[in-house]
Amino acid sequence: MIGLRRKSPFPYSLSSILSPRISSTSLRAFLPMRPLTSESLNPSVLNVQYAVRGELAIKAEDLRAKLKEDNHGLPFDKVISSNIGNPQQKGLDQPPITFTRQVAALMEWPALAELAPDAFPKDVIARAKELSEEIGSIGAYSHSQGVPFIRQNVAKFIEERDGYPSNPDHIFLTAGASAGVSLLISMLISTPKAGILIPIPQYPLYTATLAQYNGVPIPYHLDETMDWATSVHEIEGAIEKAHRDGVHAKALVIINPGNPTGALLDEETQKKLVELCQKYSLVLLADEVYQTNLHKPDTHPFSSFKKIVCDLQSPTALISFHSISKGISGECGRRGGYFECTNVSEEVLALIYKMVSVGLCPPLGGQIGVDSMIRPPKPGDESYDLWKQETDTIHDALRHRTHTMAERLNGLPGVTCVKSPGALYLYPQIRLSDKAIEAAKKAGKEPDAFYALELLHETGICVVPGSGFGQKDGEWHYRLTCLCPGVDEYVGKLEKFHQGFVERYGSA
Ligand SMILES: Cc1ncc(COP(=O)(O)O)c(C=O)c1O
Structure with missing residues (x-):
């Protein structure tokens, strides 16, 4: 019997399982009744939670389907997806940058340049030709780390941004920042007691990926009273607590500008954070996907952690992530991004390369998207004026809406909202009355989820409750994006709903 051959080092080799000597009855006894049940899966999968596309988002999709029915009976005529930073989503409709799409179109079908030469500015045709010469067909796999020419361009972009050299061999193009984050977390979690410091509130990619790879999230709280500031003291406390609990902190995640907070770090704090990483031998995972979403660039500019590490000549190992999904690019569905490794040994770089090569290569469309993002038209190029006008419009709209x-x-009773200087979100705190909390309990919901569900059912606006990002006990928030057109009508609905909610449940 197969089940008795426990001592063999290979008890279930394919040949033994398929052996005709085994009766089908004994084989059936050995096999599970149903091969694919939630119990038969890796238990880590059950622990993964991702609120951005959670209960609220699923209900919003149901409501959207219902709206298509005659006499749907809903008190609104559209569902507004304020739950996810997906600028080009239907209903939000941020227009794609023409330059990006024109280059993409010619890369998809190079013959277009001859078939419709007047449809494309000269710099676009030249760019696509240059890329085609480097890449060939975008239907082919590329180098696993990403097209070398595009990595060289990314390195130049980083050098110009920071004023320090960047090595294209230390850059990995990815299918969005998520793919890079997930890979690095999977590599860093070396034991069940390995942990990663994550900000609270955080973008749930981090807790979800840690759950998937059995890593321990080590939370550190951002300070809402100080506009969601990051405190080195708080992080140090979290490291020490983890240590007492037998958890080894291996890396520090910083999201700058923040999601969901929109907070932006100043260089002084960034320096202290780099020094902290050096002191505790932490890898710094710098999520900088919102680096161009700055609403007050004069008073709140962005500095990359690469620059700070170089300024300090620090040996801190740094992985910096960027993406084409955010900024003014908004090309979420194209899946493009990169990470740059600083102070990472050749040995580890080779292992990262080995791991990315298992996935063959990042999508070529995404890689080309990265190239267009970091090499936009320059003054004097035929595309420049339109590019400038389009990007200015997007920045202005975001700034105005935020x-x-x-x-x-902030004018609503029981609501306080930090005026975020960056990213695409606001994360207001809502103080809820005992009556509202009691009603939530009866409904089997967290109070902020209860509030968000009522908001959705009454107005069609879909937001994400703060419990999906993390918050202090007894505090309630929700995150909403600043991407919805028609901001007056949109906020008007939020205000009306909140006032009704307070009338129903009283104020805190
Ligand atoms: C902070 C942060 N990091 C990473 C990502 C993932 O971006 P991508 O689409 O590049 O995977 C997001 C998406 O919202 C984000 O907010």
Whole structure:
């Protein structure tokens, strides 16, 4: 019997399982009744939670389907997806940058340049030709680390941004920042007691990926009273607590500008964070996907951690992530991004390369998207004026919406909202009455999820409850994006809903 051959080093070799000597009855006894059940899966999968596409988002999709029915009976005529930073999503409709799409179109079908020469500016045709010469057909796999020419361009972009050299061999193009984050976390979690410091509130990619790879999230809280500031003291406390619990902190995640907070770090804090990583031998995972989403660039500029590490000549190992999904690019569905490794040994780089090569290569469309993002048209290029106009419009709209929404949310009873200087979100705190908390309990929901569900059912606006990002006990928040057009009508709905909610449940 197969089940008795426990001592063999290979008890279930394919040949023994398929052996005709084994009766089909004994084989059936050995096999599970149903091969694919939730119990038969890797238990880590059950622990993964990702609120951005959780209960609220699923309900929003149901409501969207219902709206298509005659006499749907809903008190709104559209569902507004304010739950996810997906700028080009239907209903949000941020227009794609023409330059990016024109280059992409010619890369998809190079013959277009001859078939419709007047449809493309000269610099676009030249760019696509240059890329085609380097890449060939985008239907072929590329170098696993990403097209060398595009990595060289990324390195130049980083050098110009930071004023320090960047090595294309230390850059890995990825299918969005998520793929890079997930890979690095999978590599860093070396034992069940290995942990990673993550900000609270955080973007749930981090807790979800840690759950998947059995890593321990080590939370550190951002300070809402100080506009969601990051405190080195708080992080040090979290490291020491983890140590007492037998958890080894291996890396520190910093999201800058923040999601969901929109907070932006100043260089002084960044320096202290780099020094902290040096002191505790932490790898710094710098998520910088919102680096161009700055609403007050004069007073709140962005500095990369690469620059800070170089300024300090620090040996801190740094992995910096960027993406084409955010910024003014908004090309979420194209899946493009990169990470740069600083102070990472050749040995580890070779292992990262080995791991990315298992996935063959990042999508070519995404790689080309990265090239267009980091090499936009320059003044004097035929595409420049349109590119400038399009990007200015997107920046202005985001700035205006963020400002208007924060101002008006702060005017509501029991609501306080930090006026975020960056990213695409606001994360207001809502103080809920005992009656509202009791009603939530009866409904089997967290109070902020209860609030968000009522908001969805009454207005069609879908937000994500703070419990999906993490918050202090007894505090309630929700995250909403600043991507919805028609901000006055949108905030008007939020205000009306909140006032009704307070009338129903009282104020805190
Ligand atoms: C902080 C942060 N990091 C990473 C990502 C993932 O981006 P990508 O689409 O590049 O995978 C997001 C997406 O919202 C994000 O907010």
